[in-house]
Structures are given as C-alpha cells and as structure tokens.
Amino acid sequence: MTHSDADLVVLAQAGDAGALGVLLARHEAGMRAVALSLLGYGPDAEDAVQDAMVVAVRRIGEVRDPAAVAPWLRTIVRNNARMTLRGPRPVPVAEPEWFTPPSTTPTPEEALDRTALRDWVWHAVGQLSESDRLVTLLRYFSDASSYEQIAAVCGVPVGTVRSRLSHARRALAGGLRTSSASAYADSTAADDARWREGRDMIDTAMRGDFDRVVREHWWPDAEMIVPGGRRGGRDLAVRGMNGDLEAGVRQRLRNVVSSGNVLIWETDLLSPPDDPEHCPPAALWLQQLYQGRVWRFTLFHPLPARV
Structure with missing residues (x-):
C-alpha cells in the first residue's frame, strides 16, 4: 500500500x-x-x-x-x-506556516x-x-x-x-x-551521564582545581590545540584556565554533544564586571577520546551568528 x-x-x-x-x-x-x-x-x-x-x-x-x-x-x-x-551562516532552521513554533528557540x-x-x-x-x-x-x-x-x-x-x-x-x-522498525538503544541515559560529568568537571575547574580534572581525565601526553594560536600539552591547558580564573573569568556549561570518541562541550564565558570585553562570549571544547580519556583537546571560540 x-x-x-x-x-x-x-x-x-x-x-x-x-x-x-x-x-x-x-x-x-x-x-x-x-x-x-x-x-x-x-x-x-x-x-x-x-x-x-x-x-x-x-x-x-x-x-x-x-x-x-x-x-x-x-x-x-x-x-x-x-x-x-x-x-x-549557522545551519538554517525553516519556519514556514505549517509548523508549530516552540515557546522558546531550542538548541x-x-x-x-x-x-x-x-x-x-x-x-x-x-x-x-x-x-x-x-x-x-x-x-x-x-x-x-x-x-x-x-x-x-x-x-x-x-x-x-x-x-x-x-x-x-x-x-x-x-x-x-x-531503516525498518528496528529498536535502537536509548541514548537518554548516556547523554545524562555526559551532562553530569561535564557539569562536575566545569564546577571543579571553577573552584581552581582544573589540574585535578586534567590529571584524572586526560592522557599524560595529551595535546592541546588553539586553532590559529598555541599548541601544547596538559600544562598549557592548566595555565590557561588558571589565568582566566585569576582575571575573574568564569565558564558555564551550555551544551554537551557526544558520539563515540568525540565529546563537545560548549560554554558561556563570563567576563569580570569591571572588564566586560575581556574574553569572547563563548568557547567550544572539542575533546577527542581514547579509552575514555582525552588525547587531543581543541579550544575554539565560535563567531557570533550573523543577523
């Protein structure tokens, strides 16, 4: 039929x-x-x-x-x-008259x-x-x-x-x-676990203990990359985070996306009140994993969406 x-x-x-x-x-x-x-x-x-x-x-x-x-x-x-x-521009989202708009714009x-x-x-x-x-x-x-x-x-x-x-x-x-009517694994539990893990790590970093996060979750020879900028290892990541904290910058986890050995965190960067232009508004943490630990970390600051 x-x-x-x-x-x-x-x-x-x-x-x-x-x-x-x-x-x-x-x-x-x-x-x-x-x-x-x-x-x-x-x-x-x-x-x-x-x-x-x-x-x-x-x-x-x-x-x-x-x-x-x-x-x-x-x-x-x-x-x-x-x-x-x-x-x-960012990925488009069509809004013709035939769909029901959500009360707020979803990610x-x-x-x-x-x-x-x-x-x-x-x-x-x-x-x-x-x-x-x-x-x-x-x-x-x-x-x-x-x-x-x-x-x-x-x-x-x-x-x-x-x-x-x-x-x-x-x-x-x-x-x-x-595709057929096959059953697929429920992804909700895994996503919830990634969110909890991300929040715990960011909270730990904001308390000034990012070094512990890196020791526990990164390989000793892990590489850090800042596109168009610096490259280094775990020490570079820790120094960068500590420098931001000393300058009064804070981060808030906004989005977590993961599949296989790819883990992405997106954070809001909150500049200190006396220096509101100190840092870009957001950061993307691309973490590539091997056996559950980070072997490559890329820090990127997305451009604001054009309007």
Whole structure:
C-alpha cells in the first residue's frame, strides 16, 4: 500500500525512520529543483538539499499540517539556498506556516530531544567514521556550524569539510531509506551521564582545581590545540584556565554533544564586571577520546551568528 504524505508524517512523528526516508525520497526531486533554481548546478545546491534532509529529521515533530509537508521541505531548501547566497551562516532552521513554533528557540540538541527519531539519529551518527562524525556534530549540534569554523576546529581545508559532510549526509539519508522498525538503544541515559560529568568537571575547574580534572581525565601526553594560536600539552591547558580564573573569568556549561570518541562541550564565558570585553562570549571544547580519556583537546571560540 502506498502511504500518503500525511500518513508518512504521522508515522515519522511516531518514530518510524523508514517512513521519513520514504517521504524524503518522494520529495527529493522537488527539493533539488528549488535549490537549482536559486543556486544553479554545483555543490552548493546539493548541500542545500542534504542539509534540508538533516533539518527535517530534527524538526519533523513540529509539522502541524502533515498534508502540507512538501512545501515545508521546499521552504527549508529555499532558506538554505538564500543563506548560502548571503554568505556563511549557522545551519538554517525553516519556519514556514505549517509548523508549530516552540515557546522558546531550542538548541539543536533540544530540538532533537523532542522527536521520536532521537535514538535512531544517534545510532546512525555513531555508525559514521570518526572524521565524518566530527564534522556532523559540529555542523548540526554546535555553534561552530559554518564550513569555515568547522575547518578551523578540525584543521582541514573547507573543501575537506564539504566532502566529509556530503559523505555523512548521504550515509544518514541512506540509513533512513533502508531503516525498518528496528529498536535502537536509548541514548537518554548516556547523554545524562555526559551532562553530569561535564557539569562536575566545569564546577571543579571553577573552584581552581582544573589540574585535578586534567590529571584524572586526560592522557599524560595529551595535546592541546588553539586553532590559529598555541599548541601544547596538559600544562598549557592548566595555565590557561588558571589565568582566566585569576582575571575573574568564569565558564558555564551550555551544551554537551557526544558520539563515540568525540565529546563537545560548549560554554558561556563570563567576563569580570569591571572588564566586560575581556574574553569572547563563548568557547567550544572539542575533546577527542581514547579509552575514555582525552588525547587531543581543541579550544575554539565560535563567531557570533550573523543577523
């Protein structure tokens, strides 16, 4: 039996990844036509379509009129294309009339929390290679979401970022198309544990004992990288944190994203009242793990979103 668009949306909102895959395959040609009309033939048009598919996974639960899902998908692509024409910006989130807006703007992680597809998504992300998984987490679940910022964090050319993202999105889309009603591990407990761990470590650091955090959770030969700046080991990280504390800077954990051996913390940086411009407003901690301990730490300050 061939399901209608409305039927597929209802099934997808109930957690059926396969139904969402059928829906996206059905409307892929129309989505691509919109991208081509605005961007012409080339990688930007394909990026706009693939990004829209990932956005749809996150936001399918917000569609209020399931029968109107086709224009909803095309609107996402159109917004993606327009943002590409305007220049580098964070990942777009379409807001056409057919979806129910949340009372407050959610983070990508919070948006995913509200969908029944959450466990499927994290299972699928976990199946990616580590390099593809890293750019995917940065693109869709962090503030360092532009190609240029991802390239800086990863230390690779923008073209490599595009290639890895394209490969990852094809894998995710293929997984949707072949998915069945399989059961996937509940990711909530693992996420809760990562949040508790992150809060405990940041609290310990704010009390002036970041050295203990590093000793207990980093490998002795761990490397610290500041893109475009310093490189060093554990001592560099401890000196940097202690220097910030002495200057009156504090950090507050805002977001935690993890999959496999990739762990990302995003923090708000709070400058001292007498020097409000002392530091950037936010920091991204990229922690690459081996056997549960940090072997490489990258500290990055995302650029504020353009408006």
